[in-house]
Amino acid sequence: AQKVTQAQTEISVVEKEDVTLDCVYETRDTTYYLFWYKQPPSGELVFLIRRNSFDEQNEISGRYSWNFQKSTSSFNFTITASQVVDSAVYFCALSDATGGFKTIFGAGTRLFVKA
């Protein structure tokens, strides 16, 4: 069965600190997708990144970076020089890539960035 674990329930940092959000997943599939979504206080869910299981290259987008390691089944998300606007709940998600694309989410990590 598929499972996504985000062990950090809440993280609090001061503005300009770097912060890493952890995500560990379980799947028996050899082909799958991993995602990160952001849910700001306004409540909407916003897609941030997708990574397929064959692409272990790290990705950087501005202050955001993602580290995918199949050997440890992890897909961690780092925010560099955090800002107050980064305060949100961040969800890691896993989808199979064959058949139904069923997508399950981790419990989320609530990030507080204080000025």
Add this chain to the structure above:
Amino acid sequence: DSGVTQTPKHLITATGQRVTLRCSPRSGDLSVYWYQQSLDQGLQFLIQYYNGEERAKGNILERFSAQQFPDLHSELNLSSLELGDSALYFCASRHGGTGELFFGEGSRLTVL
């Protein structure tokens, strides 16, 4: 704007009642997903449809049912409502080529 439309945005009802939540996916997307988010909880996968057919089922209660119509909109029916059903219900449609989900703004259900 994600392009996914959910109605109603807010709904207040009483225990034992039945409600219907509606979702219209983005233009061109064939898949619809339903998720439940209770207060300070994660997203619980309920059910998924693809082009009118059920594709996957999650922790959906027997009191809940859903369907996707030929025009691809979907409805989630919640019956015999209990206080614990109070939650934010999200609908999402999936980008066919790359798999990411685009979410509606959610329907907030309050059961009193």
